[in-house]
Amino acid sequence: MKVDVFLDNKEGTQIDIIRQLLFHAGKMTQKTLAKEVGLTQNALKDYVSDIVQVCQPLGEQFEIELEQKEVQLSFSSDINLDKILLAYLNNSLSYQILGFVFEHKKFSTFQLTQEFNSSEATIFRKLRDINQSLKKFGIGIRNGQLVGDELQIRYFYYQLFLLVDTGFSSDDLAVTKLVTKLQPEFHQSFSKIALKRLSCWLFVTRHRLQVANTDNTRLTQIQDKFETDKLYRMIQEVMREYFKESVNFVGKHEGAMFYCFLITFDILGEDNFARYDLTRRKKISTAMLDTYSREMIVMHYGYQKLSISDEKRLTYQLSQVHAQALYFQGQLTSYESERMMQYYQQHLTPEITQLISKLIATTHEQLALQTPHTDFLRLNYASILIAIDLSLHQNISVGIDLSNLSLLGHSLYYFLLSELSSMTQVHFEKYRQHQYYDLILTTAEHPISVKANYYYLSELLSPYDIVQIKTKIKAIKHQKNNR
Incomplete structure (x- = not known):
């Protein structure tokens, strides 16, 4: 449950306006924004005026501009949504x-x-x-x-x-x-x-x-x-x-x-908890569930994949999830749990989704929970498993060969990096002869490696090329990490 529920309807809508703009990179059309928050465009203007009046005193700069049928949000770094939410609360x-x-x-x-x-x-x-x-x-x-x-x-x-x-x-x-x-x-x-x-x-x-x-x-x-x-x-x-x-x-x-x-809210820290866990009464329900759930996850990834420190962290995280499910009821957050789960959903494979379902069923059964904690458990298990999944992924190496472009090649290499650098677990570098690469980006076809894994740029920095390169890298990552 979002803490927004304790705001009046008008103020809640104003926070929703700010959230919508944040999730659309600070810019939306007036028509789209009004529709998303359930207002007419005329009413939207009044609401925006009220938002500016509340938020401008919170920091150096806060602006929402309505120009040419667009709404644009900008504010200084000493303001964030939590600070705005507190002012409204x-x-x-x-x-x-x-x-x-x-x-x-x-x-x-x-x-x-x-x-x-x-x-x-x-x-x-x-x-x-x-x-x-x-x-x-x-x-x-x-x-x-x-x-x-x-x-x-x-x-x-x-x-x-x-x-x-x-x-x-x-x-x-x-x-x-x-x-x-x-x-x-x-x-x-x-x-x-x-x-x-x-x-x-x-x-x-x-x-x-x-x-x-x-x-x-x-x-x-x-x-x-x-x-x-x-x-x-x-x-x-x-x-x-x-x-x-x-x-x-x-x-x-x-x-x-x-x-x-x-033992629920990350007070002890991993090291203190690890010492406590050595003497913890293993027959108490949460301890048994922690062990059983950890073994399910370790088996899923294979015993050789998780290090001792990975398992220690996993046990600590599971202990907090299970303790909160057993001891407490309800959730109060400043973020949208549904939106977080939608983001996680993009990274969940069918195998991980199946594992999460097994973990949820096991937790409800072993703890004999009187109220369903399905949404809470799904979000937290997804968070834990996606972190493990990403940490175990092998890095993809990409060599960029623009040597035939002479002087232009040096600057275009950095332009290309700026377009692709947001991709995680991918290492980009200038192509070096005799070095193995999962993918080679080049502008001229010539034999570089025995393995012909190239992408030939059609037009430097074209949106088409960038989309195609990202798609190819994702396919290589999936193949490399799911052998």
Whole structure:
């Protein structure tokens, strides 16, 4: 679920306008853009004017120009979509209500109307819309309070505040104290992004400890799946000692909630996790699934192909996917998951697609997931497998021989490189005699190699030649990597 759902309809459409322009290289016709976002061309002009008014103060330069039936977007490097989205969210009534609910144990509709200077009808409508979105997380706002499983509530606000990047700091003394307590167990230091995530989780936790929600249904359902784990038992002790310095009562589930967070969101890092994995209780469901899934993937690629470091990284990535599927429900992102999956789909072979389906079925079965996580699993398995697939691809060597063009050949070589350099895992160089090349680009037919694998340029830098060369290189890559 995109965080855009917490924007008002008009503001959501404005973000959609920016996204459409970004995905079309900053330029679209007014007619096409208006159709994509469901507006008339006249209304589009008004929306664009509002966007400029909101976004210009965010950085050095932001412009959307409407000229000759075209819309063009340009902005300086100190602005990005996340920064724009945050500006819109801060002005969104839904987001402000979520923040108010987070900070108050109990409230009335009258309080909300006074706080946000809105009518009861508006507040009721916003609460209805918010609850519709929170359903995906299994939580909601009812009878003047936030209700639902405590682990899910913390998870939702962790995702929300991490996206908007506000309210917490990785330099917080509370974070430093906790890292000091955890450090004896983990020899490798936590990364900057891990400390940021840790800080955000603690920020949410400290606020939630003040409102004492007793609904821990989810933990009751899953705790037996990891309570025999050595790391879990250590964290129970650490969290009890850590929180007793700041609160009067530390619930028995605090350690379990922190454990779920710690092993899910890339906090430990590969090296720390590898050490933990050596002592991890192998009979807990996620550990068994991690091992089984890794073996399925290793067998798919062949045991000789993945290095020890590849397998270590694979185990770490799978552990986070499986932990999130088991412990948490719902997703909140700033990107479009469907668009990401469409991009991955272009790189998926039928064999990888079949493997992903097997992995999804195995995960649902072994973890006995109560809610389907198919989309989440498919996206993450695709990400892992495509990365492995591309990293194992052999590079294609391409020699460029323009020697018969004399002085022109030198500059045209670099022009040709600029047209082809975006192709991954392809090494281009000037042709060297007696060097083997998968493909040779040349302007004159003459015997260079025993293997006649040439492409003869028809017209230098013609779009036809560039398309044909790219097609030929892709065919060679496929043949070379699928023997």
